[in-house]
Amino acid sequence: MHGWIGRCLRVNLTKNDFKLEEIPQELMDKFLGGRGLGVKILYDEIDPTVNPLSPDNKLIFVSGPLVGTGAVTGASCNVVTKSALSGTIACAKLRGHFGAELKYSGLDMIIVEGKAEFPVIISIMDDKIVIKPALEYWGRTTSETENMFKSSLSDKWAARDTYLLSIGPAGEKLVPLANIINDGFLSVGGAGIGAVMGSKNLKAIAVKGNHSVTVADGNRFVQVVTTLINKLNSAPLISQSMSSWGSAFLVGLCNQKGILPFKNFQSSSFEESKHIGTEALSSAFVLRSRGCFACPIACIKKVDVDNRFYKGKGMAPTYMAIGALGLNCGITDLTNIGIANMICGEMGLDPIAAGGTIATAMELEEKGLLTKDSLKLDFRFGNGEDLIQALTLMATKKGYARRIGQGAKALAEEYGHPELFMGVKSIPLAPFDPRSLQGMGLHFVTSNYGPHHLYAYTFIDEVLSVHEKLDPWTTEGKPEFVKRLQDITAVVDSLGLCNWSLMGLKFNNFIPMINSCLGTSYKAEDLLQTGERIWNLERQFNMRAGFNRSHDILPERFYNEPIEDGPAKGQISRADEMLNDYYKLRGWDEEGRPGNELSESL
């Protein structure tokens, strides 16, 4: 067995017990691993209608077969469960070094079941598996948890090789917007997962190990990886833009194209972009790059300067943070955005879900629908202090913030204006305006995980023209394109690679790396078929959980209100027109149900 370890740890927190299991070869061949395997296990083992916060829900941490082998960008560990925010299936992508260390500790997957009586930490150190009481960790922020755990180890050198994932106070208090944090990185698409972990009284998981991961053809694999590193280097988007500023370089570009949402998607361009584009970023941050495991791109930026744009230390905000916590709330001050992003990381909140909620509250207040008395907090567009205060209170569920902590949809409904919630399936939209990116719009409505851009990054072709040049405003050919990209992403996630690598590499470039690592002879079509199988299985789960065509819909604003100004003036979303074609391509019926044949082939 290559790439794979082939072992899984099943922890039952109710019984305070665990056992090691073999993973059947058949499952690995059929679902690749990572996201695919996690989805399959969840589909088989839980009832999709279960309450996400009940002990019957399961939490699956699973690393892909390429993670830890040194495959370029092979670092991602997926967390699969039923989301507490949306009720759909959820799959977060953990960055950093946790996924690789999980493999080195001799495991591909951890399945967490039940609910512990009191807070616990699962510690897997050099093959010694312990479920430790963690009362003293409860209430701590994520970085405190990490430091406390590491300093509790007697061997300080072993502590350097230990990697942790944890939830912050938000997850403990079962705030549905909570996320999981590892190595200081917010997980991608993790809204609703932190609360599930909190409901199990599981504070953290620590891993360290001495096991090896083997590859099938070592010499060939080393050659292929060397070629891919050079290829990534010759792609200007990767070697110049991503490596210099991280995804934040997209801010200026999106503003030029009219994609950048402003004030809860009320407009799509803003004039002060010079304060927030790449020029401002490079003068604001003396950027120090941080890479996830085996990543030649290193898009995560650390900041350690004080200047007129940015004060403080920590992670520089990414595009997602600047868009969701900043501009969509009308805030253009990088310092406030950076602090808000840091609070999200420490408290364990998802920036897209939390930012979207606050943006909704701000629009309610702007329209006079929310008075100060009702929430006891100020929500004014563009006021960074309001944002920071709201985030902290939201995470700790203190006072009136308890109500906004329930999420944007609940808030908009509570005040009688559900149309002001900008999201799909209860999850706020990632900061891309679907009116000026038709492909992204279609992906947002059809995504099994809610409207998150990193489950099909159509942006790379619709705007950056990396693989093919597509017009962002046309709907022609978009259903095929979106389907293909969704399937590719399912494969890339399942293998444990990072989506950003698609900015510099074509999907076909990965094939030799995959085959020399796993000892298989996959062709691109075989893998795309696997991707489709995973996507259909997720869809099937959601259908059984009660989702149908009526949930594949964008908020009315995107269909009825054309963009008012800027470069994409006059555009509306035509995602609804493309939906039938998309269903047909997927082989689903008009209600969006995968047919019987498809279900049987699963």
Added chain:
Amino acid sequence: MARIKIDHNKCTGCRHCEIACSFNHVAGVANPRRARIRVFREGATYFPTIAGPFVDAACTSKNDLIIGDQTYDMCLICRASCPEKPFFIEAETDFPLKCDFCGIPPSPSCVRWCNSGALELVED
């Protein structure tokens, strides 16, 4: 003589060098604990450290490592493996590991995979 120059300011902590080393010395096996280069993290800084000679006693005098306004533990950049710092010892065999520049002429695999420019092969 050729040597590997380390610039810790450029290191991103991706640990690709560890895996490159592991592959080069044990065919088809990726395992950082079998690598002759390790990256140690201290706060926001990463220190790639290359395995030197094995010593069976800890040293008696240690200097502080001062970079900018921060003071670091000297052990972080010390290349030796000692009872105080049990690195660069193969877990399965207890055999001490030492960098061999990946043969003669030197063409270290860690340098080849280091994309950040933190590791560089230089001639003195």
